Amino acid sequence: MANGEREVGVDAPAGGFVQLLTPDGERVDSVTTADGTTYSVSFTDDEYRELYKDLVTVRRLDAEATALQRQGELGIWASLLGQEAAQVGSGRALRPQDMAFPTYREHGVLYTRGIDPIMPFGLFRGVDQGGWDPNEYKFNTYTIVIGAQTLHATGYAMGITMDGKTGNPDGEAVIAYFGDGATSQGEVNESFVWSGVFNAPIVFFCQNNQYAISEPLERQTRIPLYRRAAGYGFPGVRIDGNDVLATFAVTRAALDNARNGQGPTLIEAYTYRMGAHTSSDDPTRYRIASEVESWKAKDPISRLRAFLAKQQLADDTFFAEVDEAAKTLALDLRERVLSMPDPQPVSLFDNVYPTGSPEIDAQRARFVEYQASFEGSDH
Amino acid sequence: MTEPDRGGKPQKKTVGENLSLGKALNHGLRRSLENDSKVVIMGEDVGKLGGVFRITDGLQKDFGEDRIIDTPLAEAGIVGTAVGLAIRGYRPVCEIQFDGFVFPAYNQIVAQVAKMFYRSKGNVRLPIVIRIPYGGGIGAVEHHSESPEGYFAHTPGLKVVTCSTPLDAYTMIQQAIATDDPIVFFEPKRRYWEKGEVDLDADLASAYPLHAARVAREGTDATLLAYGPMVRTALDAATAAAEDGRNLEVIDLRSLSPVDYPAIYASVRKTGRAVVVHEAPGNLGVGAELAARITEECFYSLEAPVLRVTGFDVPYPAARVEEEYLPDLDRVLDAVDRSFGW
Numbered sequence: 171m172a173n174g175e176r177e178v179g180v181d182a183p184a185g186g187f188v189q190l191l192t193p194d195g196e197r198v199d200s201v202t203t204a205d206g207t208t209y210s211v212s213f214t215d216d217e218y219r220e221l222y223k224d225l226v227t228v229r230r231l232d233a234e235a236t237a238l239q240r241q242g243e244l245g246i247w248a249s250l251l252g253q254e255a256a257q258v259g260s261g262r263a264l265r266p267q268d269m270a271f272p273t274y275r276e277h278g279v280l281y282t283r284g285i286d287p288i289m290p291f292g293l294f295r296g297v298d299q300g301g302w303d304p305n306e307y308k309f310n311t312y313t314i315v316i317g318a319q320t321l322h323a324t325g326y327a328m329g330i331t332m333d334g335k336t337g338n339p340d341g342e343a344v345i346a347y348f349g350d351g352a353t354s355q356g357e358v359n360e361s362f363v364w365s366g367v368f369n370a371p372i373v374f375f376c377q378n379n380q381y382a383i384s385e386p387l388e389r390q391t392r393i394p395l396y397r398r399a400a401g402y403g404f405p406g407v408r409i410d411g412n413d414v415l416a417t418f419a420v421t422r423a424a425l426d427n428a429r430n431g432q433g434p435t436l437i438e439a440y441t442y443r444m445g446a447h448t449s450s451d452d453p454t455r456y457r458i459a460s461e462v463e464s465w466k467a468k469d470p471i472s473r474l475r476a477f478l479a480k481q482q483l484a485d486d487t488f489f490a491e492v493d494e495a496a497k498t499l500a501l502d503l504r505e506r507v508l509s510m511p512d513p514q515p516v517s518l519f520d521n522v523y524p525t526g527s528p529e530i531d532a533q534r535a536r537f538v539e540y541q542a543s544f545e546g547s548d549h
Numbered sequence: 550m551t552e553p554d555r556g557g558k559p560q561k562k563t564v565g566e567n568l569s570l571g572k573a574l575n576h577g578l579r580r581s582l583e584n585d586s587k588v589v590i591m592g593e594d595v596g597k598l599g600g601v602f603r604i605t606d607g608l609q610k611d612f613g614e615d616r617i618i619d620t621p622l623a624e625a626g627i628v629g630t631a632v633g634l635a636i637r638g639y640r641p642v643c644e645i646q647f648d649g650f651v652f653p654a655y656n657q658i659v660a661q662v663a664k665m666f667y668r669s670k671g672n673v674r675l676p677i678v679i680r681i682p683y684g685g686g687i688g689a690v691e692h693h694s695e696s697p698e699g700y701f702a703h704t705p706g707l708k709v710v711t712c713s714t715p716l717d718a719y720t721m722i723q724q725a726i727a728t729d730d731p732i733v734f735f736e737p738k739r740r741y742w743e744k745g746e747v748d749l750d751a752d753l754a755s756a757y758p759l760h761a762a763r764v765a766r767e768g769t770d771a772t773l774l775a776y777g778p779m780v781r782t783a784l785d786a787a788t789a790a791a792e793d794g795r796n797l798e799v800i801d802l803r804s805l806s807p808v809d810y811p812a813i814y815a816s817v818r819k820t821g822r823a824v825v826v827h828e829a830p831g832n833l834g835v836g837a838e839l840a841a842r843i844t845e846e847c848f849y850s851l852e853a854p855v856l857r858v859t860g861f862d863v864p865y866p867a868a869r870v871e872e873e874y875l876p877d878l879d880r881v882l883d884a885v886d887r888s889f890g891w
Contacts, residue, residue: 301668302669302670302672318660321629321633322633325629327633329633333637363621364623520671524676529806
């Protein structure tokens, strides 16, 4: 085996995963899993730098959102801190025709789809429930009930097959995001069954960030999550979810397999939720500081930065410029979030039914009349 | 006599044919499949078997396995994947095999199907029909005789309808599939074999509106409000009451969300008395809401309180005592007597 190549088992013990960039910033040329699949990437210097920009930007935007929540400008925020590589790597692996079904934490994936990062902020500020068109952005609305979207993704993928859009390199594929906690949900297991039975063009992308709010992985599973796939009859692969290169390589390969008609893959992105579950959570109640510290050493951004510096692909000026650009974006985001108007109260009656309802119409009319009954009301 | 192939096998010319309610549903589904290539049927045993009640009989043979999909045995999966198919532009018709089996899909129906249009500010339409054979009276084991319509009628974002005649079965299933609203479609399973006239060539555009109540029998003395399997019971009661000189009006609600209140108010203002009949338990059920609304809107017309004849507030009982549980002609007439005795 040549230098810089590595073999890991698809059945490897905990910690065995596909990794193409070590925490110290060393490149691994390729990794071959026990089933004989070899993963590698061949990025240009610019592409490496772009990935770094993505990672820094989504972290900076996330930090701004956390600050906005602490300042009372968002009702809640679900931070992606620590999961930047899993999201940017998988998001960049999508081709334009691919459809993503996120949970409520995939702000990084959203960003890589070229979507204005303000799009989900209505939900977190409390001015709407999301409100975007999934088909316009190839990015479904955020789904909050854990795991429900994996079935939507599966149905959508079945539709791709029914439309005859698989079986060639231009075919379409779906990626379904969920977490380690979601793997206990019946609906997620049903989506595995259905995707296997119908050979759906789908990649199940599990960000195993080690915690479902307070409950550790051991409360969800007795075996590594990626090994569940075997029971459903499709491949499962574990990747270093803090390695943007491995994430990209494996996700791209799995998506291409799906679009080519080879069915589903489960990817377990082994990562860590550096922050709280949401801004309402207090992780100091259930995990120790040394654990968090150990994961800091595996940070997804610092390892790519180390690689870029060692390879002389970027210098301090570049890093400073990236930071500055991310800050500008974040401040712009802040301004726009602050200027998001509250919805008109009467709008709560909008969009209940596509064809309307006489009941809703009557309630709206009574509500308007009631509002108007207050003297000096400007409603 | 046959007519040209419309995508399925040649159809018998059947204007004004006498069809069972189940067969009328089958014809309605067939016509929807012919008219729109995006319509797909999915459920357990809907393919080769034609469904446990044979409502999808023969459809897979004519429309193929891609459009009549035998699914894995998982109700959440049926409805959840239907959501994804609908996002992609399909019009899925889901069959839930029995009323008591809908609960594994409850999360998908109530938290996803009902809310997607609202969540997406009108960007995502889910033209999904969820067919549920419901109600008792067939001597079945547990979970096969329930009336869960109230759960769904209570949920904003869903529309809920139920047919009582073969003609309505034929037109309403097509209307439900054609509308962009998500529809929970309750089928009165014990009436599947009852027959009636159906014009299979009727123009859907001029059909009776999906969410309008229908006066099933005109009368002057009291109003019976019923839907689904209880419409037949109410009509039988009205026939019996006529022998006693009481002329009862029977309203078939047809739609439980939204309810056609104007039709109800018009009838009750005319008769001054209302009795609601349903199989579901009475506590906080459809009848409770109807009674509240009628009281509010028809207060000065009422000669007596609105009365309810419903299932008891117990789990659906064993088959050998279900006749005692189910509202029947005598219990309806007893309520009518109580109304007149007020």
